[in-house]
Amino acid sequence: MIDDTALRNGSARPKRLAKRPASGSNVLARQRRRALLIGAVCAAAIAVLATVALTVGEVEMSVSTALRAAVGLGDQGEVYIVQEFRAPRLVAALLAGAGLAVAGAVLQRLFRNPLASPDVMGVTGGASFGSVLVLALGASQSIIPLGALGGGMLAAVLLGALGWRSGLPVTRLVLVGLAVQAGLAAAVNLMVVRFPRELAGSAVQWTTGSLYGRTWPEIEGAAVACLLVLAALAVQYRTLSVLDLGDDSAGTLGVRVSHARLALLGTTIALAALAAALTGPISFVALAVPHLVRRLAGPPTAITLAVTGLAGATLLLGCDLIVQHALPIKGLPVGVVTATVGAPWLLILMLRESAPVSRRTA
Template structure:
C-alpha cells in the first residue's frame, strides 16, 4: 500500500494543478469577454448612442468620423482610466496581502492611497499644472508607505499593528486632505473635493497614456516577480534556504504595490474596495495564488471598476455620483466581514 500511495500522490497533486489552470484559463477568458463588452458599452452609451461594434471600431480610428471623434476624444479616456486603475489597484492589493500575510492589507486600508490623495490634492488646490498630479501622487504614496513602515515595524511586526497603524495613518491623511480643501480658494477646493471622492470624470489622454503605461509595466513586473512571492509564501526561513533574501524581496514587492496603487489613485482618486476585495474574490473562484491568478486579478479589477463606473453613469438614480462613493459603499461591509473573520481564534496565528 505504501508504494502505491507514494506514487499516486504526485499524480493527484499534478491533476489538481491542471484543474486549477483550466479553471483559471476559463475564468480569464470570461473576464476578458466581459471587459470587452463593458468597454463597448462604455464607449457606445451616452446622449448619442453608438452600436457596440461601431464603438470598438471607433476606438481604433475606424468607421464614421463623427463616431471616431466622440469615442476617442470624450469617452475613451474615462473608460480606459477605469480599466487601468482597476487593474493596478487589484494587483497592488494582491501583492500587499501576500507580502504582509494579511487578508486586510490593501492600499486604501493601510494609508497608501491616502498619501497619494494628499499630495495630489495639494497640487490641485495650489493651482499647479495638472501634469504634476501623477508624480505628486506617486511621491505621496511612497511617503505614506515609509511612514507606515516606520510606525508598524517599530517594536516588531504583527498583523494587528499593521492594520491599526494603517487605519490611523489613513485617517490622519484624510484629515489633512480636508484641511487643505477648506483652506484654499473655493474654485480650486471644489476641484480637489471632487477628486477626493474617487472619479474618472474628465480624464485626458495625457493622464491615460502616462498612468496606463506605468500600471502596465508594474503588472508585468509583478508577473516577473511572482516566483519571489511564491517563495515568500513558504516563510522567511524557507525563502532564505532557497537563496532569496526575504527582507530585500519584500521591500521590492511592497514598493511595486505602492507604485501601482499611487498611479491608480492619480487616475481615479482614492477609490476603495477594489484592492481589498478583488484578490479575495479571485482566490475564492480560482484557488491558490499563481501567475495565472495574478493576471485574472488584474482583469477582475478592471471589470469591477469599469462596471461600477457604468453603474453610476447609467443605472443609479443619482446623477453625477462619483464611482468612489459606490465602491466605498460596497467596501464597508466587506471590510467588516473580513475583520470579523480575522478575529476568530483559529485565524490569529495563521496571519502573523
C-alpha cells in the same frame, strides 16, 4: 473468488475499487484550467462592458458607430464624445481596477494578512494627497502620477514608522492604516479649502474616488508608469513565490528576505499609487477582488495574479457603469458604489480574523 452464477443471480456483488486520489499534477492542471476559464469570462465581460461604455449615454450610438468614432472616423461630434469623454474614462477604469487588484493581491501575500490592501494601509489616501498637492501648486496634469507616487510612498513611510515595530499584526495594521488614511484625508480637505474656487472642483474627486473628467495626458503618463511597474513586479514574482514558503525557507534558498520584502513593497505601493492617481481613493477593490479570485481560482500563481487584474478591471468598470446609468442620482463618484459593496466584506474579514482559531477552522 466470486462465482459467475452468483453474480448473474445477484446474490453477490463485486467489491468497488477505491478511487485513486488525484495526483498533484492533475490538481494543478484543473486549477490552471479553472483560472484560465475565469480569466476568459472576465475578458469577455470587459469586452461587453466596454461596448456599453462607448455606446450608452446622453448621445446613443450603435456599436459600429462608436468603434469608428474611437479611431477617428465618422461624425466629428461623435468622434469628440467618444475620444475625449468616454474612451479616457473607460481606459482609466481598466487601468485603475487592474492595478489596485494586483497591488492588493501582492500585499496580502507579502504580509500574509488578508486585510492588507492599499486603501486599508493608507496608500490610496497618500496618493490622493500627492495628486491634490500637484494641483495646488499649479503643475500640469501630466505630473499628477508623480505626485500620487510620492504621496503613496509618504503613506508607506508613515505606516512603517508607526506600525513596523509590532510586527504588523492584523489589528494594528488596520488601525494604523486607517489613522494614516484619515490624517492624509484631513490634509487634502485643508488644501481644498485653500484652493482657488476654479480648482476646488478638480480636487474634490480625489477625496471620494471618481473617474469623471479623466484626460489623455493623465492616462498616458499613468499607463506608461504602470507598465514599467508591472514589468518590475513580473521580474520579482519568483522571489514572491519563494517568500510564500516562509522566511526560513526563503533564506535557505538564498533570498535576502528583508531586502526582497522591501523591494516588493516599494513596487507594489508604486503600482497602487499610480492606479489611485487616475481615480482617487477607490475603496475595497484591492481588498475584495484577491479574496474572490482565490476562492474561485485556487491558490495564488502567476496566472491567478493576471486573473486578479482582469477581475479588478471588470469590477471597477462595472461599478462605474452603474454610477453613470443605473442609479437615479447622477454624478455620484464610483467610490460610493465600491465602498457600499466592500464595507461588509471588510467587516466579515475582521470578524474572522478576531475569532478564535478553533472556531475559524471548525
